[in-house]
Each structure stands twice: as structure tokens, then as C-alpha cells.
Amino acid sequence: MTTRMNLENKIALIGGFRSFGGSIIWPFIGFALYNVYEFPLSFISIFYLIQAIVTILASISGGIITDYLGRKKTIVISTISSSMVLLLAYLINAPLVVSSVVLIQTFFNTLYNVSSTTIVGDVYKGKTELVKAFSRQRVGINAGWAIGPLVGGFIFTDYGFRTLLLAASVLVLLPLPLIKFLPDFKGEGRLTFNLSRDFLIFLIPTFLTFTIIGQVGFGLLTYYNSVLHFTEFQVGLLFGVNGLIIVALQDLTGRLINKRIGLISVGMIIYGIGYFIVSLVTNYYIAILQMVIITAAEMIVSPLSQTIANSLAHQKSRGKQMGLYSMVTGMGRIAGSSLVSELMIYYLYAPQILWGMISSLGLISSIMYYFFLKKERGLIASL
Secondary structure, three states: OHHHHHHHHHHHHHHHHHHHHHHOOHHHHHHHHHHOOOOOHHHHHHHHHHHHHHHHHHHHHHHHHHHHHOHHHHHHHHHHHHHHHHHHHHHHOOHHHHHHHHHHHHHHHHHHHHHHHHHHHHHOOHHHHHHHHHHHHHHHHHHHHHHHHHHHHHHHHHHOHHHHHHHHHHHOOOOHHHHOOOOOOOOOOOOOOOOOHHHHHHHHHHHHHHHHHOOOOHHHHHHHHHOOOOOHHHHHHHHHHHHHHHHHHHHHHHHHHOOOOOHHHHHHHHHHHHHHHHHHOOOHHHHHHHHHHHHHHHHHHHHHHHHHHHHOOOHHHHHHHHHHHHHHHHHHHHHHHHHHHHHHHHHOOOHHHHHHHHHHHHHHHHHHHHHHHHHOHHHHHOO
16 A cells, blocks of 8 residues: 555655646747747647657657557657757747657657556546545646746746747756656557447547637736736746646545546536636636636546546557557647637637637537436446
């Protein structure tokens, strides 16, 4: 028990360092392409669509690599490679080069996400253990997210996006000394997938879920900056609020929800409400309230989604299946940024329409989860 608890903490710590290095830059990339490098919103939409294609390729190949090389080696490769490409973007700093390098880094980020999610599923079994383990992992990840956007917003505002690229290339290396303490697992090196029908059906509402989750980044930053004139640092503070709440309350939330898988539907309704409130924000205090609401949804939805996905996966091909899950979640996040950038062309200054469309995804996803869990009641009860 002690060993497993220590492993939870190590995974959380690695996730925290990794997310700190990533989160100082990722919420600002789409905005930087739009505001610093002066690409039009139509280009931003295309950029996110290309990023979706990269995510598909990275998730599929990442699952195979994770099973073939092992979880630990994959994490090391993705970490070092991410640092190198960010440094390259800093050194060249040409608009098309920066946007291209960001797409390359998406590949290595996806490798990390696949391997880190897979290793939790290797060690922990059953819905209670999985929800607790993923909740602890999210505490670490969001500790990084609580600090990263604050640091990133400060650097962006005072020193510019290029300096942010350099800082990210250094900070992303922070978890390397800790990775050696992780256990290593391998799956089958073959290209076969042992996918159940239940797993594939579950991925449909999952895509919609992460489409709305993906608004924490380009969507909120661009809207708040362009319409309400919040600075990058102020929006970074909002993202920091998100991270701090999760650090403080995710473990407790995990204990409360670990036997209530059906709460994922309730969480998606809360998401829908939270994003519609964006259209009603008139000052910074209401923006903080809006962030609190979507953070509550995130603390419910994310660990339950990871738990269901891992419980439906087969041990020998877990890396590949988590690669597919990562592909769908990554595509959802990117589709969310692409969708909102396209909608902003027409509805940036019609917030009820803009955020009404985004919030409807929460309701649709909630309904789909409800019927999936109702139909698969016996399966879910055994998780």
C-alpha cells in the first residue's frame, strides 16, 4: 500500500513539473499566432485542424511506441524532444516556423500523455483505485497549471512570446530526474487492436466533452482579451484559479465520486452552464465565478472519463487503446479551439450566440453519457 501511495505521489510530481513547463506556453499559442504573428482567425482555424491531424498520427503511433518501448522510455523521449523543438522555435522565431514547430511539439506532447495515462492503468485496478489515482495525478498536473499560466502571462506581457518559447524549452525538462523512479511496463509490440464496441461508443461523447474542455486556452483568452480587454496576465490568473482549486479539492472530489460513475453526466451539465455564463461576464469578478464553475465540472468529469477508458481497455494493448483515447481527447481539445476560432469570425461580439453554441456541447455530451451508462449498467457496475 505504501509503495503504491508513493507511486501515486511520484506520478503526480512528474505530472506537475511537466504541466508547469507546458502550461506557461500552451494557453497562449493560438493567441500569439493571432495577435503577435498577425495570422488571421481563418488561419488559426486551419492551424488547429492540422494540429488535429498531428494528434491523430501521434496518438496511434504513440500507443504503439508506448507498448513497444515501454512507458518510461517513451516519457523520456517525449520530454527531451519537446525541449529541443521549443528551443528551435526560439532561435528562428519566424511566424511559419513557430507555427510548424508547435505542431511538431504537439506530437511529442501526445506521446507523453499516452504513456503517463497508460502507466496509471497498469498499476491500479477497479474504479475506486483508478479514480483516486487519476485524481492524485490531476492534483500534480494542476499544481503546474496553477503556476504555469501565471508565469507565462507575466513573461508574455512583459517580455514577449519569443522569451516564453525559451523559458518553456528549459522548464519542460524539469521532470527528467524523477522519471527513473517510475516502474516500467510493456505491452504487445504488434499493430493489433483489441477494441470493444463499448470502448468505441464511449469515445463519441468523450470527443464532445474535450471539445468544450478545450476552451480553456485560445477560446477564453481571445474572447476576454478582445471583447472585455483583460490582459494576458489577467487571463493567466484565471487559469491559475482553475489549477489552484483542483490542487486543493481534487483529492476530496475523487473520494466523493469514485463509486458514482454516473456523475459524469452531471459534470457535463455543469460545464454547459459554466460556458454559457461566459456570455454574461461583464467584469473580472464574474469571470472568476465562471472559472470556479467550470473547474467544478472538470474535477468531476476528467478522472471519471479516464477511469472508464482504462477500465474498458485490455492489459496487453492498453498503450494502443489509451493512444486512441488520447487521440480522441486531443482531437476534441483542438476541435474546440478550431470551432471557437471559426465562430468568432461571425459571433465574437454576439456572446450569447457564441457561447450558447459552445455550451450546448455539454448538454449533448451529458445526454449521450446518460444513455451509454444506462445501456451498459452491468458493465459499469463491474468497473
